[in-house]
Amino acid sequence: MKTRHISRKTALIIAMGLCASQAYAAEADALSTQVEALNQRIAQLEQNTAPSQFKNSQVSLYGSIRPALSYLDEGDEQTWDVRDALSRIGIKASTEFADGWQAIAQGEWSVDIANSGNFGKARQAYAAIASPYGQVGIGKQRPAQYTLVAEYVDIFNHGNSPYAYDHESPFFVDNFVTYQLVSNGLTFMAGAQVDGNKGDSNADMINLGLGYDTGALHLGLGYVTQDTLIDGNVGGDNQTLGGVAAYTFSNGLYVAVSYQDKQYNFDQSLTNADRSGSTLDTALAYPLNDEYKIKLGYFQFKDGIKGNDSADYDGFNTTLEWNPLSNVRVHLEYLDKSLENGNDDQAVTIGFRYDFNLTWQG
Incomplete structure (x- = not known):
């Protein structure tokens, strides 16, 4: 049971x-x-x-803030002044849309630290397409004359550096169409300024440049032909041929020399107006140790004008730099500039520089 x-x-x-x-x-x-x-x-x-716009992209927000305090002695006047050594903020973006092909856009603006601290003029504003066959860009950009020649003597903490090149030569060019190709240590650059609002219907400026880099050596050549405007009309042209040689020795010593020959050509209505000028900029930098560096430079500008109207000048500068970090710099500079017609200038400057670069990768 x-x-x-x-x-x-x-x-x-x-x-x-x-x-x-x-x-x-x-x-x-x-x-x-x-x-x-x-x-x-x-x-x-x-x-x-829809695919994300940030896919295969990189965006960088960057800047360099460069305030300075100067004591200026201009012969008959001595002053203290807060100055700016070309502070800037910019953004650059690139997107790879095919193997070896990229779309690029960049905007960069000056920061007016010496006055109100507002954003100033645009330094660069362009878009470009880069491919295995070179890069084509349209907008306000660096010309070959600066990128391949002047940049290698532009090592000083001053808004007028390089001091001779600065007087009349181009740093940025608006309404600019450029082409650049880099291959086997050679860099070829070509650019044409096309501004329909001034001059004639042709290109207002053409700039060609060739650079060669091998190891610690850089050699660069640049040629510029630019219309001369008189009362809004083309009255001649300026033609500049320049070159640079720069080398870094094994002990860290850096030496660079840049020279430009400039021909000022005017039409027949201006008798005996043609003239020849030149610029010479030299730069030397030597690291005293991991944090301190000394820099020296000599410069000379000639405009080819005879007599009291000449703006010729030459001079030298020396700088002591302290770099506690790669993006932080403190400098003390002495500048002596002698004018052929006018009072000589001397300046003692202490300044700071802080760089930043924030990058996002997609």
Whole structure:
């Protein structure tokens, strides 16, 4: 009798287990069906979603803040003045849209620290397409004359550096169409300024440049031809041929020399107006240790004008730099500038420089 009672209980337990198993299996099948439907819906949404604009892209927000305090001695006047050594803030973005092909955009503006601290004029504002066959850009950009020649003597913490090149030569060019190709240590650059609001219907300026880099040596050549405007009309042209040689020795000593020959050509209505000028900029930098560096420079500008109207000048500068970090600089500079017609200038400047570059990669 007892055995029969146990058998009934066992049968009941087995029956309940079978029912529970069947119910669980049904729920599992339903859940699996729901998960599969959800996965299909997610896949459908992913296919319908537009690709992210940040995919295969890089965006950089960068800047360089460069305030300075100067004591200026201009012969008959001595003053203290807060100055700015070309502070700037910019943003640059690039997106790879095919193998070896990139779209590039950059905007950069000066920061007027010496006055109200407002954003100043645009330094660069352009868009470009880079490919294995070179880069083509349109907008306000650096010309070859600076990139391949003057930049290698532009090592000083001053808004007028390089001091001879600064007087008349281009740093940025607006309405500029450029082409650049880098291959096997050679860099070829060409640019044309096309501004329909001034001059004639042709290019207002053409700049060609060639650079060669091998190891610690850089050689650069640049040629510029630019219209001379007189009362809004083309009255001649300026032609500049310049070159630079720069080398860094094994002990860290850096030496660079840049020279430009400039021909001022005017039309026949201006008799005997043609003239020849030149610029000479030299730069030397030597690291005293990991944090301190000394810099020296000599410069000479000649405009080819005879007599009291000449703006010729020459001079030298020396700088002591302290670099506690790669993006932090403190400098003390002495500048002596002698003018052929006018008072000589001397200046002692202490300044700071803080660089930053924040980059996002997509």
